[in-house]
Amino acid sequence: MASQMEVGDFFNLENRVAPLGLVVTEGAQELGAKIDAHLTKWAAEGGKDIETFIVESECPRFSSGDSKGLIKSTVRGDDLFFLIDVGNYSCTYDLFGEKNHMSPDDHFQDLKRLIQAASGKAHRITVIMPILYGGRQHRRNYRESLDCACALQELQAMGVSNIISFDAHDARVQNAIPLMGFDNVMPSYQVLKALFHNVPDLMLDRDHFMVVSPDEGAMNRNMYYASVLGVDLGMFYKRRDYSRVVNGRNPIVAHEYLGTSVEGKDVFITDDIISSGESMLDIAYELKKQKARRIFCYATYAIFTNGLDPFDKAVNSGVVDGVFGSNLTYRSPELRRREWFYEVDVSKYIAYFIAAINHDMSISSIIDPHEKIKALLAKRKGE
Missing domain, CATH: 3.40.50.2020 (Rossmann fold)
Structure with missing residues (x-):
């Protein structure tokens, strides 16, 4: 860049x-x-x-x-x-x-x-x-x-x-x-920059930090974060009921976790959109059952179509520690006032x-921020 x-x-x-x-x-x-x-x-x-x-x-x-x-x-x-x-x-x-x-x-x-x-x-x-x-x-x-x-x-x-x-x-x-x-x-570089700025005590190693994909469709973006950070990657499989359609989609029956143990680790979950937020919260509650330490969520488009109350409850009960979202689409004033929401500019x-x-x-270096992320990590480590 x-x-x-x-x-x-x-x-x-x-x-x-x-x-x-x-x-x-x-x-x-x-x-x-x-x-x-x-x-x-x-x-x-x-x-x-x-x-x-x-x-x-x-x-x-x-x-x-x-x-x-x-x-x-x-x-x-x-x-x-x-x-x-x-x-x-x-x-x-x-x-x-x-x-x-x-x-x-x-x-x-x-x-x-x-x-x-x-x-x-x-x-x-x-x-x-x-x-x-x-x-x-x-x-x-x-x-x-x-x-x-x-x-x-x-x-x-x-x-x-x-x-x-x-x-x-x-x-x-x-x-x-x-x-x-x-x-x-x-906007991977901007996301990590915001994450490191707002959560400065993150320990970015395999023993303390992990990336988890919320479903198979989000694997590529989560794989990228895990790769550049050098940490383990886990994922959830959404088991759906394909015999029914509710609100335009097949309802999710269960989230099945695939990956190494998250016990005692900070977990970073990324997706393209938080709409109702049900899937993200289901995953967060499941990770807490498996004794994850802190859970941070990111969605490029944090639109919260069903309101903020479920996330307020999750934050207040210690299940979710922060939600990151970009300014690429409208964020309601109520969302921007939430202490648990961090904006990615x-x-x-x-x-x-x-x-x-x-x-x-050429925009190739702008599209692929790998070198910028490497420099960001080196700066964070004091190299």
């Missing part, structure tokens, strides 16, 4: 592909402001005094619910980056006199409206969509829709060149757009992506 000494070079006029513009949809304003702060700081280091890279835009709605996209300055010839959070349910609009919360469908429509508003005048369009629209509906089992694949093809047809997503539920959805750029990024990481792509630089 580029060092602080090098970031000023990102804004050399001779190197960039085209003038940079950041179009931030309504649900991503907070993250967009943080990304813009990094970009303007680096621009200043490169000798360019730019107040903001954010292109003013909006999607006003009529009382019937219809909307339109507006971009309020010229974007002709610009390298445009559209930032969207389809998971921000706090955004509202008036619909026949009632307050209506925006769904992922509404957010995705607004993205398409703003791309339309650019009117094909941009030099290139990149969409930064951390949580993929329709990403959990990634494969077909019966006669059912393939929302994510269809959405990606829509964006391709609208002239989008690149998609940047984070910790996709199943990155194989990119097979729907084989000729378009698609980067699925894992990924804004600088996204800013690196934008700067690198804007200058047609």
Whole structure:
């Protein structure tokens, strides 16, 4: 990854592909402001005094619910980056006199409206969509829709060149757009940095620390953490009742643990999303039965659709010691006030992506943070 000494070079006029513009949809304003702060700081280091890279835009709605996209300055010839959070349910609009919360469908429509508003005048369009629209509906089992694949093809047809997503539920959805750029990024370095900062007394050796995958689907990301940290890896197998469907899924009958003993060890569990949180809590309670010392959970998208009370109870009873989640999607004010929740800031990481792509630089070192993690571990050990 580029060092602080090098970031000023990102804004050399001779190197960039085209003038940079950041179009931030309504649900991503907070993250967009943080990304813009990094970009303007680096621009200043490169000798360019730019107040903001954010292109003013909006999607006003009529009382019937219809909307339109507006971009309020010229974007002709610009390298445009559209930032969207389809998971921000706090955004509202008036619909026949009632307050209506925006769904992922509404957010995705607004993205398409703003791309339309650019009117094909941009030099290139990149969409930064951390949580993929329709990403959990990634494969077909019966006669059912393939929302994510269809959405990606829509964006391709609208002239989008690149998609940047984070910790996709199943990155194989990119097979729907084989000729378009698609980067699925894992913020592993940022997660470990936050973990070490907030839990400084962790002992990272096989006798005191362990990584546990919550299911077989999360094995790759947990395998990565175990590998770079040099500790053991365990996993849970979700035994489901495939004869029934409850709330759109087959209910879990039991979690079966596979791996070495967790007795007396701190355990780190990572997954892509905490939705209801039932699976994560079931695993935490099971690990406590097996005498695990402390349990720390991480999910890239900590959305807590069923509320926070179950996790409050788990923390108060000493089962869970902390939950980490990124700022890639909306976090409720109630969650952010919880002492047991630790936020992982990924804004600088996204800013690196934008700067690198804007200058047609290789992003391989940004995608694979192995060297950064090695340096982080060495610094922690005082080497």
